[in-house]
Amino acid sequence: MTMTVPLSAQTKKYDLNSSIVTFGNTMSMGKRRTSKKIVLSFDDDGMKECKVTHMDDTPEETFLNGGKTLCSNAHTPKAASKRGEAHRGTRLRFGWDGVPARDEG
Numbered sequence: 001m002t003m004t005v006p007l008s009a010q011t012k013k014y015d016l017n018s019s020i021v022t023f024g025n026t027m028s029m030g031k032r033r034t035s036k037k038i039v040l041s042f043d044d045d046g047m048k049e050c051k052v053t054h055m056d057d058t059p060e061e062t063f064l065n066g067g068k069t070l071c072s073n074a075h076t077p078k079a080a081s082k083r084g085e086a087h088r089g090t091r092l093r094f095g096w097d098g099v100p101a102r103d104e105g
Contacts, residue, residue, distance in 0.1 A: 013046025
């Protein structure tokens, strides 16, 4: 038995055409502080994305979604690799519609 299920192509991941979003956190252990920052930039409603991960202001990895293929570039040691097809992009979609009103803001 064969079952066919129609799948709609993802045409709009975000509600903005393009943007740059920065996420960050700082962890402390004794006198040592470590900060991690992720800079996500996207275009074409999220169909093209670039995510750069920084540790202590030093870039560690760049993750690219060109719309069809995912690529990863490590900065230390330098290495590049193809990560497969771009089904979801570099990040999962975030929308305030899934967050309770008491948690917004």
